Amino acid sequence: MVVLFVLAAIGTRAGSLRLADEKRWRPSAQDKDSIIVTFGDKTRLIIYGENRQELEKIMRYDLNALLKDLKIRLDSTAGDTTLLREEFNGNKYLKNPGDQEEKDYVRIGLRGIHIKDGDTRVSIDNSGVKVKDGDEVVASDSTYRRVGKHFRRTSWGGSSPRKGFNIALGLNTYGTNEATAGFNKDDYDLKPFGSRYVSLGYVASANVVRGKNARLHLDFGVDFSWYNMMYDGNNTIAKTDDGVEFREVVNDQGQPVEVRKSKLVVPYVNLAIMPTLSFSRSFISYISAGVYGGYRIGSYTKVRKVGTKDVDHDRRNFYIEDLRYGLAAEIGIRNFPDFFVNYDLNNLYEANRGPSVRMLSFGVRLF
Numbered sequence: 001m002v003v004l005f006v007l008a009a010i011g012t013r014a015g016s017l018r019l020a021d022e023k024r025w026r027p028s029a030q031d032k033d034s035i036i037v038t039f040g041d042k043t044r045l046i047i048y049g050e051n052r053q054e055l056e057k058i059m060r061y062d063l064n065a066l067l068k069d070l071k072i073r074l075d076s077t078a079g080d081t082t083l084l085r086e087e088f089n090g091n092k093y094l095k096n097p098g099d100q101e102e103k104d105y106v107r108i109g110l111r112g113i114h115i116k117d118g119d120t121r122v123s124i125d126n127s128g129v130k131v132k133d134g135d136e137v138v139a140s141d142s143t144y145r146r147v148g149k150h151f152r153r154t155s156w157g158g159s160s161p162r163k164g165f166n167i168a169l170g171l172n173t174y175g176t177n178e179a180t181a182g183f184n185k186d187d188y189d190l191k192p193f194g195s196r197y198v199s200l201g202y203v204a205s206a207n208v209v210r211g212k213n214a215r216l217h218l219d220f221g222v223d224f225s226w227y228n229m230m231y232d233g234n235n236t237i238a239k240t241d242d243g244v245e246f247r248e249v250v251n252d253q254g255q256p257v258e259v260r261k262s263k264l265v266v267p268y269v270n271l272a273i274m275p276t277l278s279f280s281r282s283f284i285s286y287i288s289a290g291v292y293g294g295y296r297i298g299s300y301t302k303v304r305k306v307g308t309k310d311v312d313h314d315r316r317n318f319y320i321e322d323l324r325y326g327l328a329a330e331i332g333i334r335n336f337p338d339f340f341v342n343y344d345l346n347n348l349y350e351a352n353r354g355p356s357v358r359m360l361s362f363g364v365r366l367f
Contacts, residue, residue, distance in 0.1 A: 115169065115198070122167075122198075131200075160205035160217035160276045161286045161332055168199035168340055172227050173341050178356040187235050187246035188355060194230035194263070197361040199223050205276070213280050219288065221272040227359060230263040236303050237264055239316045243353040251304055261304040261311075266320060270294035272328060285332035292342065293325040297353015319353035321346055330365065337364040 035058075037045040047058060115122040121132045172195050177185060201223020203241065211214040231237075235246045248256045274290035300315040324343040333339070341362040348357050 001346050019293030028350070096226050159207065160203070160219050161278050162203045162217075162221075162276055162288060162330070163205040164203060165367055166199070166201045166203055166221070166223065166365060168197070168201075168223075168225075168341070168359055168363060168365045169366050170197045171195060172197040172229065172359055172361040174357045176356075176358040177220065180355045182243075183246070183355040185355075186233075188237070188357075189232040191230045191232045194228075194261075196228045196230075197225065197363060198228070199225040199270075201225075201270070203274075208275075215278050217276045217278065219272075219274040219276050219290075221270075221274065221292075223270050223272070225268050225270055225294070226264055227266040227268075227361070229266070230261065234259050234262070235261045235317055236301055236312075236314075239318050244318050244349065249305065251305075258306040259303055260306045261302065263302050264318070265302060266299045267297050268294035268324060270324075274328060274330070276330075278332075283334055285334045286330070286338075287332075288328075288330040290328055291325070292328050293323065296320060296322045296324070298307055318348045320348060321350060324359075339363075340365050 035045075035047040103298060115142040123130045123132075134158070171192065173190055173192065179185070201221055203221040203343045204221050207215065207216045208218050231246075234248050236249050236259075238245045238247055249259050249262060251257050270292050271294070272292035274288045276286055278286040295319075298315070299318055299320050300313050301318075303312045303314075304310070324344050324346055326342055328340065328342045330338055330340045339362070342360070344359045346358065348359055349355065
């Protein structure tokens with residue numbers, strides 16, 4: 001019966017979870033999509049999520065089984081209770097245990113490269129490139145495929161080996177991390193393999209000099225990239241009036257809790273100019289170096305506490321510089337993914353607002 005109530009209310013949206021009698025209940029979270037089921041005048045079942053897609057995940061769970069367990073706990077409570085708070089691990093109520101969300105991962109093997117970051121999945125295999133947000137395919141390209149033992153981009157042709165659609169995967173870290181008054185470096189250390197860099201873009205090229213065994217190209221690129229800075233420990237970043245702070249994650253009672261994941265995500269749109277020297281018969285297919293500049297298009301934190309699947313987001317600018325610029329270099333190795341390194345010449349945070357750090361990213365460029 002309860003499931004029927006939830007299904008009937010699935011289309012309900014509320015800017016914030018406000019009830020008519022705000023003295024009895026007020027929301028502590030930011031505005032979210034919500035489902036409110038009313039039983040009589042004094043009982044309400046409230047379910048809220050970050051978006052509609054999150055709410056639709058409710059259909060995977062057996063709510064009747066959850067309510068039966070709740071009834072057993074209520075019956076076992078002795079005496080009158082003025083306040084009852086119960087926390088449940090929702091995974092035990094999945095109708096199909098196989099629906100349990102997987103951990104984020106980066107998998108590289110004979111079947112291709114597969115990445116999961118939250119609801120976003122990127123797959124690169126012999127069928128092409130596919131980017132999915134949840135169950136929806138948001139981007140795909142089946143024209144860039146690996147043929148035999150040769151990557152298309154490393155072949156000798158009339159244009160730059162870098163020309164075309166590009167996907168770069170790697171890690172990001174602090175290229176410089178200078179001592180800054182008011183900040184302890186241990187508070188914002190990054191996990192080496194949890195801090196990932198992803199870039200999706202396109203490169204156009206113009207031939208400058210054509211030789212028999214070598215050619216010089218001028219490459220122009222545009223891409224979207226993400227810094228995923230995963231903190232090592234239970235700290236997260238917070239914005240104050242004077243700057244940023246790195247503080248321990250706490251629960252609703254102000255007590256420290258252990259976190260499974262705590263990271264700062266900063267996406268950019270970038271432009272790059274890269275002179276490229278390509279070779280026809282060398283083990284090294286090309287060498288490229290140049291400059292890039294980017295503009296920040298957002299920033300937010302993601303915190304997931306141990307023992308829960310809920311993810312807390314905080315979307316703020318955190319005094320991160322809007323512009324980034326730096327030096328880039330690449331080296332192509334025939335029949336193998338190419339290597340790249342980027343070094344930001346500007347500080348990540350505004351002066352006197354955060355620690356004096358500059359970002360460094362490196363990894364492989366696949367196409």
